[in-house]
Each structure stands twice: as C-alpha cells, then as structure tokens.
Amino acid sequence: MRNRRSLVAAIAFIALIIGACGGGAAPSGTLGPLSGDIRISGWSSSPTEDALLQDSINAFMAANPTVKVKWEPIAQDYETVLKTNLAAGTEADVFYADIFWIDSLMKTGKLLALDDLMAKSGVKKDDFVPSLINAFSYQGKTYGIPKDFNTLGLVYNKDLFKAANVAEPTNDWTWNDLSAAAKKLTSGSVVGLSLPADAARFMPFLWQAGGDLNNINNAAGQAAADFYTGFEAKDNVSKLPSELGMGWAGEAFEKGKAAMVFEGGWLPADLNNNFKSVNYGVVQMPKGTAAKSNLIFTVSYSISAKTKNPTAAWALANYLTGSDNQTKVLKAGFALPTRQALSSQITNPNSKAIFDGAPYGKPFNYASANTGKVNDEINKALESIILKKSSTKDALDKLATTIKPLLQ
Template identity: 35%
Template sequence: MKKSLSIMLVMTLSATLLAACGSSNDGKTNQGATNAGKETGGQQEPVTVTLAGWGASPEEQDLLNQTLKEFEDKHPNIKVNYEVIADQYMDVIKTRLIGGEGPDVFYLDAFEAPALIEKGVLEPLDSYVTPEFDTADFEQPLLEAFKQDGKTYGFPKDFSTLAMFYNKKDFAEAGITSPPTTWEELQAAAKKLTKVEGGKVTRYGFGVAPELARQMYMIQAFGGKVADEQGNAAFASEDALKGLELVVNMHNKDKISGEPKEVGAGWGGEMFGQGKASIVFEGNWAVPFLESNYSDLEYGTAELPTVNGKKGTMAFTVAYVMNKDSKKKEAAWELMSFLTGKDGMKTWTSKGFALPTRKSVAAELGYDKDEVRGAIVAGGSYATPWQAGPTLPTIMNNFNNQFVDAFLGKSQLKDAMQKAQDTANKEIAAAK
C-alpha cells in the first residue's frame, strides 16, 4: 500500500504541504525568525535548515519548490536545503538519525510514526505552538496519528481517504440511479453490475484490494482490532472476522467482486479505468491517474458505504517532523509551521495533487464541495489512519500473506486469520 501511495499519488501523498509562517495565522513568525538568526550569532547571518523527503512527480516538485521559495522570501535569514531520498527512505532516515546526521525536518508517514516516536528521536512540538497556529483546524484523526502520551510529534502535510469510485455509464445501464450508501446496497449493486460472458466474468461489480491497508476499517466495523494494547496481532477475533467475512463472501459466494490481478490489472485504479470493475475504493491518487490515462471515462465518487450502520474509511497521511537532535530548532519550527500553516498549505495543495489536512484550506480551495474530491475530503473527519503501533509492519505482512488466500477461496477465512495472527505474534515476541 505504501509503495502504491508513493507511486500513484505519488502515491502516498508524497511531496509536501507548506503553509503560512509570514502571516499571523502561523504563529511565532517574527520572533521565531529573530531567534533563528540568533542561532548563528546574528540575525543577518543566514541559517540553513535541511529538509528531507521522498520523490514526487514533476508537477508536485514544482509546487514544493514554489512553496519553499515563498517561505525563503518571507524569511530571508533562513535557507532551506531540500534533499530527495529516492530509495529506502526510512532506512536512510533511521541510519542518519542514529549517526547524528539526520535532517532538521523530514517527512514521516503515519504508518512509521509510532516506532520512530518510541525511539525518542523526534522533537515534541507542543511548546512551539501558539494559538494562532490553530491546531483545531486540522482534521483531528490525522493529527492524532502523530501524537503519543499527550504529546504532538508532527503536523500532517497532506492526506487521502478511500472513497467509492463508480462508473456512471455502467450504473445507468444497470438501472442504478445513485451510489450505494450501505454494504447491503453495495452487494445488490455489484450483483447487477457484474458481467459474465461465455461463463467467464469480464467485469466485476466491485474491485477489491485484499490487504490490511484497505481492510482495517472493516475489521473495526464490528468492534474488532488489528492489534491489542501490548502490540500483539488481534485480527482473528470473532468481531474482526465479521467485517472481513463481508469482503470475502462477495468474492467466494456471490462471485461479484475480484482483485486487480484476476483481470490482469496492477491496482484498483487501473482495473477501474480498463472497465473491468464498476466500483473500486481508491484515494486522491486515482484522480490524476484516471484523468491522464482514461480521460473519456465518466465516473463519480461517493463516501464509502456504511458497515454495521457505521461510517468508515481509511486515511493515509504524512507529517513534517523535527529531529530531536537538530541544532536549529527555532528555524526548523519556522519552516514546519509555514509548511503546515494555512498559506503554505494552500500553495502546496492548490493543484489538487495532494489534499489539505486543514479544514479551512479545503473549504477555501473548494475541495470539500468538489464533485470528485468532496467525498475524499469528507472522510477525513471520521477515517481510521493507516497506523496500529510499532508492530504494524510485522502484523501487516502476516495478514496480507494469509488474507489474499482466504479472499481467493484457497483457505477458510477463520483458519487463515488465526494462522496469520499466531505467526505475527511469534515474530513480535522474538523481536522483543
């Protein structure tokens, strides 16, 4: 999932949000700039802040460069040295932090945040924040993803939730007048939309990604958990299986859903664009992909259907965080508060490649009312962040290995999930 995000969005919502430190909205502007100057012994002597991130599309890179230029224009005594770490991003960051050569500010995915916070290498940011920075303006589930023990270690720069992408032409042909709003309605719609020719399915009503990053909210729909308070895998519980069973049954019993590989597609957006699925659950990264590769496709989006009477979706987000060992913390905060403040975030998200984590910016840019992106933005207030403690990588690998077999009917769901849970917990115990 993470790889797909960084490639498609670029896919994880790559590149970065940047916001207004020069205005009163971002707090600590003038005083912070003065302090940044003093760090080098005089306000006129420039401070260079290092910023590290992963690669982005050329369009996103241009937006980031524009935002960094706006920051430097407003803070002439602070220069930003931006470095792209193209390969093995987290391994490189961790190695540099251990070696005392980490960047002052860097990107951190919510997926990786708990483990890095636990290692004590991130600077708590609460003491830097002023009321003008307005933390209440962030979508709270996204902000909470970077908190631990009441302390804030990062501010989210951009995000995407999962929304329902549906083919308008297929819906019209099937006599479906509106997107389904409940899981039961989704099942009924997918049955009508599935096309069989010569005994073979040529179009599935519903395209599914059988992986934990897409199914975590289904585990939670009936009260299940991915991990318990001790960090052990817990997804084989009866409550967790209830949600997963809904997904598996549409494929194995109803024969109205399929995964991309079953139709020769690489991911859900491609499956949808090729007309091999009438409905998929995807994020903001799918929008530019579809516009570039399937410009004639008539599609709409809607919030995901409720499960067990509850709204749910996944959120994928990345924050700016500060190296605890940075020698330029005031200047680093000036940069961070600009990148995640209102003006900088507006610049960074102005083209829609990334979506703003601040509600006011989403409203100002019209994304909350946008015909395509409105449903993606709406999910931010109730989404489940892609995060479940420092053991999530181990839990994810074991879940994915077994769940895909259950989805394809190669094993029973209960047996597969119990095997995955037991194996994950053995690995977690061995790593302690």
C-alpha cells in the same frame, strides 16, 4: 506502491475543482529573529511537486532572508535512508515522516516535541483535522504537523451503472447496498467490484463490523472477513486484480474491468490525467453493521531532536503547513488540506468524499512499528479465503496466533 502512493501527487484531481481560496499566513507569534542554515528532506514524487516545494521554500527564504534552506530530496527507499541518517546523526533538520512508521521515531526520541514552539507561534492542535494531528502525537506531545492526507473512497463507473440500470451510490450506502449493486453490475468480463487481498482495503471493513486486530477471529472479525472475501469466494462478483490481468484494482477500473473499487485520491488523479474518457464518481465508504470507518494515509513535517536550529526549523515547517501555503498547494492540485479552516474550499463531491473520510478514519499505523508485518499476514489470510484454500475461521484463527506477538 498502489496502496499508499505519494500522498501529495496522489490527489492532483483537486486542481480541477478548487476555486479561489483564502486564508492567512501561518502566524509568526513570538519566535523572534530567525537565522542560520536549514536542511529539509523528503521523497521526490515528481519534478512538478519538487518545483512546487522549492517555490514554497524560496518564498519562505524571501520572507526570512537571514535563513538559508536546502531541499534534499531522497529518490529511493526513503524510510531506510532516513533511518540510516538518523542513526548516523546526519539527518536533515526537517523531514517527511510517514504515519506508517513514525511511531518508532516518536518512541525512541528521534523527533523534537513541537508543542512549545507551536504555542509561541500561536498554532493550536485544533487548527488541524483532529485525526491527522493526533496521529503524530505521543504521550501528550506533538511530533509532527500533518502535511497532507488521503482516505479511501468508493470509486464507481457511472456509465456501467447506467447500463446496468443501477442507481449511483451515495454517501449513505450500506454494506447491503454495495453487495446488491455488485451483483447487478457483474456481466460478462466485467465484475461489479475488484477487491484485492490487501489489509489497506480490508481494515476499514473490520472496523465497520465492530472488530479489531486484537480479536480478529471473533464474531465481528469473521463477519468482516466473510463479507469482504465473499464478493469473490461466494458470490463471484469480484476478482483479484491479478485474476483480471491487472497490477492493481485501480488499473482494473481504468480499463473497464471493474465497475467499483476502493481507492484514494491517487485513482482520480490518474483518471484525470491518463483516462479522461472514464466517466467516474466518488462517494464515501459504505457504513458497516456497527459503524462508519476509514483508513487515513498521512505524512508529517517533523523536526530532528538533534537540530541545532529548532526555531528556524519550526518556522519552516509552520510556513509549509500554514494556510497560505496549503492554499497554494491546493490550487496547484497536489494535496488535501490538513487545516480545518480550508475544508470549505473543497466543494467537488469527488474530492469531498475523500476529505470527509477523515473524521471517522483511523491512521495507517494500527500495529505501530509492526504494521507492515501485520499487513503481510492479513494479506495472506485474505488470499487464502478468497481462493478457497481455507475457511474463514481457520484463516483467522491462524492469523490471530501469528500477529499476537506483533501487537504487543
């Protein structure tokens, strides 16, 4: 889906800007001899990505010839298939777990706590971006190692900014700067901004205003909703993607219908591959009235609590998230690194803007297992305000009542 496209394929634009990268292999520590068969499953995003992962698996097996690893990609409805397999006891030893729904797996004992194995291997939580590794922790235990990640950035059309005589945005932009630019950039069939009725775009604005889901209809929540929806409902400088005849905001940007959008690395990847004539830039999300904030989309390598070979399973997960392999994936252009030591390798301002959103970002599981349901209700409320079917207060009061039991 456009909100949370595959986190790996989403960031292919990094390949254009990564230089020579260093970094040692994941430490082997004192795991001892490894042997046995291991299965690993995840979603299949593209033949190129699958081939890259298989190459990494082959390298792991070459270094550990007594371990046999089988890659089992799941082509469709990954979450449903994985949870069905977990219920039946047929899951792979190692598998992708999305931050969007891993919470329920951690709380129900489906995953192996990795802390003892990490300690034996010399792997520390501090090796990883804190907001990422913490997203896969529960009650002091670690249940996944972040595979890669994404945040949101302000993607803007440089040519449209120049034509409107508007200074390009910076990482220091505020809400006021965004609003002023959107008004100046709106002309004819081009809107300054395309904001969808989408919780995955609105939530950072709620946090930037000092709001939260538990009190979404308080003053901070109303300020955030007024600001977000006001671009269209009040100032007429934004349009829903559907009103522009587009499937998502990124398409509106690609087709020159919107001068600015808030998207992750999937949009630069698509621009670089399919819309090379678009002259674009990316900066961090603007600072709100209370703080900077962002949304983190991330995936882990997790291990089944029922695996019969936890040591070899961990060795594989550790290898795939080690510095050497993350560097290889970076060079291929398929991921943002989760290891802090590799952050210096990202020097291009476009990709760095996406990476630098992590320290002040919050993971995309703010309502735990009910995040999807809460998102649906937020989307309905935003659309009703944008299309002037209800006032901000009425929409948020109704929303607060609806989501309250989902937040328990």
